[in-house]
Amino acid sequence: KAGVTQTPRYLIKTRGQQVTLSCSPISGHRSVSWYQQTPGQGLQFLFEYFSETQRNKGNFPGRFSGRQFSNSRSEMNVSTLELGDSALYLCASSRSGSRTDTQYFGPGTRLTVL
Amino acid sequence: QKEVEQDPGPLSVPEGAIVSLNCTYSNSAFQYFMWYRQYSRKGPELLMYTYSSGNKEDGRFTAQVDKSSKYISLFIRDSQPSDSATYLCAIYNQGGKLIFGQGTELSVKP
Numbered sequence: 375k376a377g378v379t380q381t382p383r384y385l386i387k388t389r390g391q392q393v394t395l396s397c398s399p400i401s402g403h404r405s406v407s408w409y410q411q412t413p414g415q416g417l418q419f420l421f422e423y424f425s426e427t428q429r430n431k432g433n434f435p436g437r438f439s440g441r442q443f444s445n446s447r448s449e450m451n452v453s454t455l456e457l458g459d460s461a462l463y464l465c466a467s468s469r470s471g472s473r474t475d476t477q478y479f480g481p482g483t484r485l486t487v488l
Numbered sequence: 489q490k491e492v493e494q495d496p497g498p499l500s501v502p503e504g505a506i507v508s509l510n511c512t513y514s515n516s517a518f519q520y521f522m523w524y525r526q527y528s529r530k531g532p533e534l535l536m537y538t539y540s541s542g543n544k545e546d547g548r549f550t551a552q553v554d555k556s557s558k559y560i561s562l563f564i565r566d567s568q569p570s571d572s573a574t575y576l577c578a579i580y581n582q583g584g585k586l587i588f589g590q591g592t593e594l595s596v597k598p
Contacts, residue, residue, distance in 0.1 A: 378531070407586070417532070417576060417588040430584055464531050471518045473580045474539075479531030 376400065378467050378480035386486045392453040393467055397485045398467035403478075405429075405471030406448040410439060411462040411482070420463075424471050439462050452485075460487045491515050492579050494589025503598050507564040511577035511589045514558070520580040521553050523562045526591070527573045536562065537577075567596045 387393050399406050408420040418436045419432040423442035440450045462482040468475035494511040526531035538544050538552035544551045552561040577589040
């Protein structure tokens with residue numbers, strides 16, 4: 375069974391640009407969550423999508439947005455990039471997103487903002 | 489106050505040692521507690537999951553929840569170099585968000 379895949383794995387952008395990251399969940403999983411991981415703040419929840427609807431959202435500015443497609447694949451977009459957006463962006467999928475479901479993480483996209 | 493706090497370490501132990509990793513959490517209403525392991529350049533993977541209080545054992549790993557102290561622990565017996573990784577505790581908060589501790593970097597020396 376294929377795991378969660380994320381593309382691209384590495385990305386370098388400059389301040390002010392925007393970026394789109396992609397996540398393909400495990401087949402049959404309908405919930406996709408996104409996290410930001412930095413050395414200073416650790417792993418922080420961004421948002422969760424289920425059946426194309428955002429079901430939960432963390433405390434991030436509106437520059438961070440996402441969407442989910444009918445095949446459960448998800449994209450995350452960050453507009454007007456800032457230096458502080460440099461981080462590892464992880465997505466995780468689970469069957470239904472319930473608290474008893476295991477979340478399976480992808481390898482992440484390493485974003486560097488110059 | 490952070491909802492979950494974890495000593496970031498790093499922690500270095502000799503092979504075969506018993507490792508104790510700990511987190512504290514803020515809200516006594518939290519019910520779902522997890523430990524994840526993250527190897528370098530990989531995403532986290534679920535190691536242990538505990539609902540409510542008590543102990544749960546899986547091979548060399550034991551997860552413990554003390555709700556009276558709002559304290560969760562992960563014990564690793566007979567630690568191996570392959571256990572070298574970052575260990576993250578996590579809880580589901582009242583809003584249904586998965587909140588992670590800072591992570592403890594563990595190094596097991598042969």
